[in-house]
Amino acid sequence: MTKTYDTGHPIWCAGCGHFGVKGAIQHALDDAGVPMHEAFVLAGIGCSGTVQNNIGAYGFHAMHGRVLPNAIGASLANPDLTVVAAAGDGDGYAIGAGHLVHALKRNPNLLYVVMNNGVYGLTKGQDSPTKEVPLAAPEEDPLDAMLLGLSIRSSTFLARGITTRSTQLNELMVMGLEHARQGKGMAFVEVLSPCVTYHDTYPEWMNKIHDVNADPGYRAEDRGMAFATALELVEQDRIPIGLIYHGKHPSLQDEILRELVPINALSEEKAAETRAHMDNVLAAYTV
Amino acid sequence: MTKTYDTGHPIWCAGCGHFGVKGAIQHALDDAGVPMHEAFVLAGIGCSGTVQNNIGAYGFHAMHGRVLPNAIGASLANPDLTVVAAAGDGDGYAIGAGHLVHALKRNPNLLYVVMNNGVYGLTKGQDSPTKEVPLAAPEEDPLDAMLLGLSIRSSTFLARGITTRSTQLNELMVMGLEHARQGKGMAFVEVLSPCVTYHDTYPEWMNKIHDVNADPGYRAEDRGMAFATALELVEQDRIPIGLIYHGKHPSLQDEILRELVPINALSEEKAAETRAHMDNVLAAYTV
Amino acid sequence: MSQVLHEIGPMIDPQLLQGRERDDLTMMVAGQGGDGSLTIIALVSRALLGRGYEIYRTSNIASRIKGGHAAAFMRATTTPRSSLGDRIDILVAFDIEAVQKASGRLAADSIIIFDSSRGALPPNLIPDTALLIPVPFSRLAVRDLRRDLFKNSLGFGLMGRIIGLSDEEVEDCLRRHFKKLSKEQFEPNIRALREGQSFADGAGIGAEQSVYRLPDQGPREARTFITGNHAAAMGFLAAGGRFFAGYPITPATDVMNFLARFAPPVGGVIMQAEDELAAINLAIGAALTGVRAMTASSGPGIALMLESIGHCGSAEIPMVIIDCQRAGPSTGMPTKPEQSDVNMLTRSGNGDYPRIVLAPGNVEECFYHGAFATNLSQQAQCPVILALDALCHDSFTAPHFDLDRIQIDNGKRLSADDVAKLDAYRRYEITEDGISPWAVPGTPGAMNLVTGNERNEWGRVSTEPAVRVAMMDKRSRKIATVRPSLPRAHEWGDTDSPIGIIGVGILEGVITESVARLTSEGLSFHCHRPRTLWPVLEDTVAFVKSHERVYIVEQSESGQLADLIRSAGAPAERIRSILKYDGLQYTAEELVAAILAQERAA
Amino acid sequence: MSQVLHEIGPMIDPQLLQGRERDDLTMMVAGQGGDGSLTIIALVSRALLGRGYEIYRTSNIASRIKGGHAAAFMRATTTPRSSLGDRIDILVAFDIEAVQKASGRLAADSIIIFDSSRGALPPNLIPDTALLIPVPFSRLAVRDLRRDLFKNSLGFGLMGRIIGLSDEEVEDCLRRHFKKLSKEQFEPNIRALREGQSFADGAGIGAEQSVYRLPDQGPREARTFITGNHAAAMGFLAAGGRFFAGYPITPATDVMNFLARFAPPVGGVIMQAEDELAAINLAIGAALTGVRAMTASSGPGIALMLESIGHCGSAEIPMVIIDCQRAGPSTGMPTKPEQSDVNMLTRSGNGDYPRIVLAPGNVEECFYHGAFATNLSQQAQCPVILALDALCHDSFTAPHFDLDRIQIDNGKRLSADDVAKLDAYRRYEITEDGISPWAVPGTPGAMNLVTGNERNEWGRVSTEPAVRVAMMDKRSRKIATVRPSLPRAHEWGDTDSPIGIIGVGILEGVITESVARLTSEGLSFHCHRPRTLWPVLEDTVAFVKSHERVYIVEQSESGQLADLIRSAGAPAERIRSILKYDGLQYTAEELVAAILAQERAA
């Protein structure tokens, strides 16, 4: 066997929520039986942005904020890959906010995991968009990415877990990965993943979380109900967790790819066809 | 009187919706009795991005997508100004999407007008994020910025008008400007402003619009109802117009400014105080 | 007073109708945007291409939709040219502004077709010896609903007579040009064409007479008539390029348009992104899987991409980038050409990283360089940039592109079998040539880490000084490795001359023409056009060193090319800059004057 | 074998306790991030500042939170220095890796305090002649809950004895350093301090004995001890800077931290933006109203800002930008210094636009240049960039900053009264000096248009060639206007020497020290440190021309500074590059060796 990189030990502080997130991603890949060479884990920049180093799959360290476009590009180019994008709340919701809106709108077949700790861990503790009482503007409400996700009509899978509830988190991650792998579009899983060093929210969040799926009347396929429920909780200063929304919409791949074949290898059989096409193209400019 | 720039004639195609938007902005400034020198109109890049040239106020032509940060900076630096930011749907919802999310989150005192024509006018007709059937991905749903706005909890004023209903448009614009001028935060007014040259949506939109305020039971101060109503309409392929949401939240200025005084002139009276402060700052580094 | 052909007045002087034979004709059609100037020029180009002429076609439009002055130009010649003639031979002016703009450049014996609907032309705008033909285009147009098309076809009908095209040729052109129109849509155009022709008849320019004569150049090899944008995009596609993401921006949008049309049939994926950051990062994502990926933009958009371009350089991701340079700074003048992104392309981004910048000089090179860049990006695993200038949106005739010359080279790509033979696979293996074998995601057994942080061979982040130095050196060795394969400069002219001229991109054409004229002043020059901007190749430095003085001609206010060449070690005292930054292209007349002025001062 | 002081073993050789008197001492404390290395160095610095020493303090940390090697360094001298000594005199090592990293740089007679909790030090890592003091820090620490603080205080107690600080001095330092802790929080630290001291007692290093002696330098003028980041931010604030927007990035975040603390009390507005594009554009929005505005970032963030920086240049918006350069390319090595953004800062963005780039060489200059840049941005109405290097996060002693030297100059700002006297007000009036009088929004009667498109004097978009040229020329005249006021290079050394040395920023210190040593080799040098990077000033070109050969020393793999100076016209053949890009700072020893190697080859 060819030796590949050593998956080693994460660099996170002891107690960091990100360990749990990594575990859940790994669990989902295992559960789906994805061979490591068919998994492509792309991550942003931040403490969260090192998760790819310790999984054993193909890994990519994106620029800060750009992991979603990168992951979409990869998922289009090679639909055989299982694409997982991971980011922090700074990476995903601050510098990456525009890409998030447009990724949800496009609904590409991939799993997007945001490790929300309400803080910029790697740069040592600045407020992130989800920080509850930002230093800069004491009453700026935190961004709730589930509400945001619900407002984009082509979103298909929105869930929030917390590292302290690993069973649920694993379930959500498994479902999300399945969603993506089955070509149903983008599974967006936010994980409450506390930063013990700069913003230890364990106690606070444990008190605030509310599992929407606990209510048997909750219908995750009803966008309106999902929004109303989440909004109500948020307005009561609680944090909705669980499978918030699960709907149907053509995926980006459905729309944009003629065939679900990887385009990273130029197929030899098609060479003649391709050449004929190029001749036609050139003919359009021939005088 | 000192001669200043000639407000001339807009460069838009005859029939372009943007004429109506310009008119409504002007009407609102007039109505509020804002002297031209206290109005600062900042615009993005696009056909829409030329609106500042024909109003007579102070005008700024931002980079593509950046008009919101610019307008926020100006509104913080000089709270005496009436700040109007204007953008196209490409400028505001594509390249500017991240700033929109964060501007709504911050709730600065300004009026933000987006001229939505479902197309990139200036660059000659590419699909914008609000285009109903995008070329690139035939079933990618258009972005509904009112839904997006509702998902951000500190948003305070969300409205949509259409250039063909100028009375309503004028009213919305007047209310929005008032909201901003009274320090209640950001008034976001999207205007359906058809591009007759590349994507003439007049007939289509006329059929689809639905004024939410026509229903006496509609409560614009109820975010949940607003979302549910707008979502339902959108899912019926209709376009909600009117005052979609009107709520209360501290503005960015409330949070971040110690005093509502312009900081663009360094006040002489405060010179001594300032100097004493600097002495203290330096003392912290003195050994 | 210039001759005026009144609307219903004296017939044109029959002497003029002898037909001046020409092998070089420059034509301008101008008016407000939307007047259809571009269409008339396109129609005339089509007709003259049919007669075997070399065509250079350009335009000068305001960055606004309707309204704003728009001018289209065409030059027909028997040898290929890439600039306009000094003088405009035929002007079709839809308004007075058009005449004003053309005023200084009208040939003494020019023909001016002027839309007289809104009144007469003010005096002194056209040469005394010019022939003015007032045509009430707009007044005639009100009769028809599709006014703009009407104007075009009417103008073309009249123009056909003036340059001696047969009525059949003209009609045939019109048909082919509007082949997408339905019969009902097309009909009014034919009527308008006839109207133009009968207007000509009324003025005495019959079917057998004409002011100019451009004889058919006889049978010819097939040629390609294309813009640089399309040619480069075609090169990318031909060399296996299959992923493109872009964001609309003038004048780069056409690259996307071309690929959106022609790439999907062969499995290509084309995306319009939400912004330039997304565009290049979509392309990066695709490139990571081994797809040949590209993005294209213009100055402001490229500026936004610089962090990402550096990331490709650092993380060793193949990427092709087209910069359709436009006049800066900032938003600048979106529709005007310039060569002022040279600094940004060759030396920007934080830190030091490998990249290659090519500057094609004609549409043929756009095509072959487009293909070369696509392969090179795979071989060197780094960003390869094509710096286009006015080339990007102007159309030119060129020798027929040869698809057989395009090969697809994957560089050091590893297959699953290759990997199986290895003891260990390290994405960033230190190699002598600086290029590490590459196994892409999906390849069994070759899992690896790609990052823009400094890293060790396994792709693990490392700041160990020795590792860092080894990685920097490895990356810079790549450029040394591919350097011999980079396009050398094109040199021409008098090799014995002590005076050199350097220019890049589209300027080759105007330099060639200028040098030819300067020969008659007794001056000779040795010319040098670098085709690789970065790295600066030795031949350019050597060229400067081996001439007493060298003019560096460029479209940049600060002389970015001269700056670049000096920084590579060329002696400053031998370099003289000739700069242009008014948003227009050089004409031979102007360049000749600039060189002469400096030569005389020397 | 090196001497080992066993935990409970033979007392230290009394001979060592004579107290070696030193006027130059380098100390390193290292371990895993979170071990508190920075704190011990901070405490020792504080103590030695109290004794009147000049302090240079730096660190070398991994870009990760906990874990990862982190080292802090301090050099105490009697003349100001801005680099470490060649050799480490005292090392406190919390793990073996720390000793490995220091290994090659330990002085022959160094003292190594090693955390022996996890076992002994492997052989051959330290010089035979060094003194090893094993201290079971971690084992001792388990007794206390606040382990890291405990280690720090224990280490400091021991260190105080070694360098001959009195126990009172040491305790006083500790108190002042932890003055924000409550009594309960502080108490364990005192206990730990005592533990360190009694450990020293046990080893025979009593309160009156010590290995080193650093005599009090007596009464002194007040000095400033500060990092470049803080100094520059202070200069901005002192010169009236009142708006700052930034986005966190190492090592620039500290600029924001400083201002967030000190600006609001005088009405300043500080914003953490959602990204760098928002950061600079918030600042632009504020600047448009006439506020003095600034942003700060590091390589990747500055790369994102380039479109906007060009927009400031084009639209004539005053803006101060601090680039805290870190090792690139791309994400590179976030915590390591470099000087490799020179290209990006001086020549990037699309098109040609006016900008000024300053490179302060010490913290004093950071302060005065910070203030100067703030005024200059208003005077020239263009972006002014401060290029910092390791200066940005290292602390230095400097002569006390003089607030009286800071003036506030608004440039050509117009008041309402000024405007009332004008017939017409044009934002972009063409003026001889290239600077247009400026009336900001809110000024009655002076409404105007600001744009990044090319425009006429009124601010209306125009692509008229003559207007364009006039505007480009006007903008470039600004730089000519302010040029005489730009900081000239600092020159020192032997003016008669035919050999020159050029370096910017923090390198002045190490160059000075190296040159002093080279004097003993019989070599003399003339040194030149440009303080303005852009425009390249004449004195730098003249300096190269007037020396036979010039070493350009820099922290960049490609030699960006040399490239810049060559492009300005300095003769290439006289220039020799000395480059470093391993992420570490130059030491005098290394620079001396590099120069000698080239001199010998010459």
Ligand SMILES: Cc1ncc(C[n+]2csc(CCOP(=O)(O)OP(=O)(O)O)c2C)c(N)n1
């Ligand atoms: C363009 C750019 N800007 C800023 C940074 C600095 N930076 C690195 S990580 C980070 C934020 C990390 O926060 P988050 O995404 O929440 O991840 P966490 O560390 O909390 O897991 C920032 C701002 C960068 N690397 N690149």
Ligand SMILES: Cc1ncc(C[n+]2csc(CCOP(=O)(O)OP(=O)(O)O)c2C)c(N)n1
């Ligand atoms: C960074 C950058 N990218 C792209 C462009 C090109 N551009 C100019 S306007 C525009 C879009 C205009 O569309 P929209 O905002 O909808 O305005 P409209 O013209 O429709 O009013 C684009 C992409 C630019 N100027 N700058």
Ligand code: SF4
């Ligand atoms: S700093 Fe916070 S986010 Fe980063 S590794 Fe430590 S606990 Fe986790």
Ligand code: SF4
């Ligand atoms: S192109 Fe469209 S948006 Fe632009 S001015 Fe014309 S109608 Fe309006």
Ligand SMILES: [Mg+2]
């Ligand atoms: Mg975080």
Ligand SMILES: [Mg+2]
């Ligand atoms: Mg639009």
